[in-house]
Amino acid sequence: MSGDPRVVVVTGASSGIGRATALRAAEGGDHVVLVSRGAGVLEDVARECRASGAASALVAPTDVGDDQAVAALFDQVRSAYPHVDAVVNAAGVVAYGRTEDVDADVFEGVLRTNLIGSINVSRYAVRLFRQQGSGTLVLTGSLIGHIAVPSMSPYVLSKWGVRALARQLQVENRDAKGVHVSYVAPGGVDTPIYEQAATYDGYLGRPPPPVASPEKVARIILRQLEHPRQRVQVNLSNHVIRFGFSALPRVYDLLVEPLFRVAAMDVTKPIAPTTGNVLAAREDGNQLRGSQGNPLAGIARNLAAKVKAGTKDAA
Numbered sequence: 221m222s223g224d225p226r227v228v229v230v231t232g233a234s235s236g237i238g239r240a241t242a243l244r245a246a247e248g249g250d251h252v253v254l255v256s257r258g259a260g261v262l263e264d265v266a267r268e269c270r271a272s273g274a275a276s277a278l279v280a281p282t283d284v285g286d287d288q289a290v291a292a293l294f295d296q297v298r299s300a301y302p303h304v305d306a307v308v309n310a311a312g313v314v315a316y317g318r319t320e321d322v323d324a325d326v327f328e329g330v331l332r333t334n335l336i337g338s339i340n341v342s343r344y345a346v347r348l349f350r351q352q353g354s355g356t357l358v359l360t361g362s363l364i365g366h367i368a369v370p371s372m373s374p375y376v377l378s379k380w381g382v383r384a385l386a387r388q389l390q391v392e393n394r395d396a397k398g399v400h401v402s403y404v405a406p407g408g409v410d411t412p413i414y415e416q417a418a419t420y421d422g423y424l425g426r427p428p429p430p431v432a433s434p435e436k437v438a439r440i441i442l443r444q445l446e447h448p449r450q451r452v453q454v455n456l457s458n459h460v461i462r463f464g465f466s467a468l469p470r471v472y473d474l475l476v477e478p479l480f481r482v483a484a485m486d487v488t489k490p491i492a493p494t495t496g497n498v499l500a501a502r503e504d505g506n507q508l509r510g511s512q513g514n515p516l517a518g519i520a521r522n523l524a525a526k527v528k529a530g531t532k533d534a535a
């Protein structure tokens with residue numbers, strides 16, 4: 221890699237993992253291209269990036285689910301910079317609910333952003349990298365792309381698809397030695413995605429422990445630009461859960477529902493069905509970190525609520 225600042229395109233740059241990735245790239249002096257649907261928060265992030273040392277920060281509001289919009293994004297980037305070093309796709313949305321309960325438009329909306337969005341971004345990134353002869357694409361998957369859980373049907377399907385896409389691209393691009401495709405799969409990360417989610421389950425989710433910071437995931441994502449790896453799990457606990465899912469399916473199926481309700485939901489605050497940010501950005505909720513606090517305290521509150529409900533039932 222030359223001594224010139226790198227050009228790094230980050231989708232999902234207004235919040236959570238994407239925002240942390242953009243800020244860390246900025247701290248390293250890179251040019252950053254900031255992508256999400258909402259433009260307002262991206263302007264704030266651009267200011268933060270410039271103040272942190274970015275060579276430049278380009279705000280490029282784009283819906284990754286829209287192929288033509290992604291084509292226009294890459295045209296814009298190509299006319300602004302002679303070479304693009306990396307594209308990090310961290311745009312994502314969540315919906316909670318069983319397959320039959322999630323409204324069709326929200327189900328499609330999750331697949332559209334998470335899976336079709338990953339395909340759209342990959343299409344133009346890989347085309348460009350192959351023309352340049354170099355470049356790294358990082359696709360953000362999830363532990364959920366390796367397992368099944370109660371109540372996250374569209375998200376599970378989208379993330380299994382992202383994992384398949386990454387493997388497919390790795391096979392397809394074996395001939396292009398300078399082109400790399402990395403798949404990074406976090407477990408629980410402290411970001412607003414849980415509070416921004418659509419839900420048809422009566423409750424919102426929360427990141428299950430061990431919870432990583434968005435900055436930790438950003439470090440691992442940016443490491444792929446210098447030392448690309450095909451597959452990276454963020455937090456060793458992912459391997460344990462994946463092993464249980466694959467090797468001990470009966471035990472897994474027995475335990476996943478009660479453990480999910482206690483560790484990955486907030487059952488203390490019932491909420492009415494909501495489409496969250498799946499169909500349109502909710503810019504007010506986009507932040508670097510989530511605001512659900514300590515995960516162990518969350519589990520304790522859930523257990524206390526269950527005991528209280530059990531006591532009431534017995535009375």
Ligand SMILES: NC(=O)c1ccc[n+]([C@@H]2O[C@H](COP(=O)([O-])OP(=O)(O)OC[C@H]3O[C@@H](n4cnc5c(N)ncnc54)[C@H](OP(=O)(O)O)[C@@H]3O)[C@@H](O)[C@H]2O)c1
Binds near residue numbers: 258
């Ligand atoms: N947080 C976790 O525990 C966790 C765990 C595993 C994997 N992940 C994955 O990590 C990635 C980042 O998640 P996060 O937790 O950082 O979420 P987040 O804080 O909610 O950020 C999501 C970002 O994606 C953008 N976005 C949503 N839909 C978009 C679209 N159609 N086009 C362009 N941008 C869009 C949002 O901005 P706008 O709303 O303005 O578009 C926002 O900038 C996602 O792929 C998620 O599935 C997260």
